[in-house]
Amino acid sequence: xKQKEMTERDALPHYEVYALRYAxxxxxISHSFMISDEHDGVIDMxxxxxxxRHGDRVVLVDTGFGQRSATARQRPLECxxxxxxxQLGIEPxxxxxxxxxxxxxxxxxxxxxxxxxxxxxxxxxxxxxPDAACVCRRCGGRSQQRIYAIxxxxxxxxx
Numbered sequence: 001x002k003q004k005e006m007t008e009r010d011a012l013p014h015y016e017v018y019a020l021r022y023a024x025x026x027x028x029i030s031h032s033f034m035i036s037d038e039h040d041g042v043i044d045m046x047x048x049x050x051x052x053r054h055g056d057r058v059v060l061v062d063t064g065f066g067q068r069s070a071t072a073r074q075r076p077l078e079c080x081x082x083x084x085x086x087q088l089g090i091e092p093x094x095x096x097x098x099x100x101x102x103x104x105x106x107x108x109x110x111x112x113x114x115x116x117x118x119x120x121x122x123x124x125x126x127x128x129x130p131d132a133a134c135v136c137r138r139c140g141g142r143s144q145q146r147i148y149a150i151x152x153x154x155x156x157x158x159x
Contacts, residue, residue, distance in 0.1 A: 016053040018088060022064050022081040023047040047106060049081045051088060058090055059097045060117070065109040073105070082113040 024047070030040045050061035064081035065073075082092050093116050100108045100121040111119060 013054060016051075018051045018053075019048045020051060020081060020084045020087070021046050021048050022079050022084055023070070023075060023077050025076055049084075051085065051090070053088075053090075057097075058095045059099060060085075060095050060114070061099045062101055062107040063098055063110040063114065065106045066113075069105050069109050075106075080110070080113075082110050 025045045026042055027045060028040060029043045030036045032043060032045060047064060048062075049064045052059040052061065065075070065077070066080055066082075067077055069075070070077035085092065085095070092113050095114045095117045098111070098114060098117045098119040100119055102108075103121060108121070111117075
């Protein structure tokens with residue numbers, strides 16, 4: 001049996017995936033985990049956002065935190081994660097979509113710096129608004145971004 005030639009249609013799509021570290025914090029292991037260990041010591045905790053590129057399509061997974069949150073929480077910030085996109089030749093306006101893994105301060109800040117992106121966040125309950133007001137308030141109402149919560153029952157616009 002001859003091996004079938006792979007056509008362009010059969011080829012897998014080409015995605016580029018990048019991890020962008022924007023902060024590192026050294027702390028006691030026991031401050032990061034609920035179960036203590038007799039071998040407690042220090043650990044470096046790294047903060048990342050992830051960029052996925054497929055042709056002209058640019059998706060950012062999480063948006064990190066900015067200087068205001070870093071100062072308020074006394075966390076070091078090596079660089080603004082949105083400005084770090086420029087290291088890959090990407091401007092904030094080129095980001096099409098944002099996938100928010102959850103709506104904690106260190107995953108869902110900086111939304112106001114992505115003017116053309118649609119944000120999507122997974123939620124467990126249909127039509128719930130998990131911390132959506134908190135995320136929308138961070139930009140002081142300046143963001144025109146569309147934010148959707150996705151559940152197994154469908155999607156709800158929350159911002």
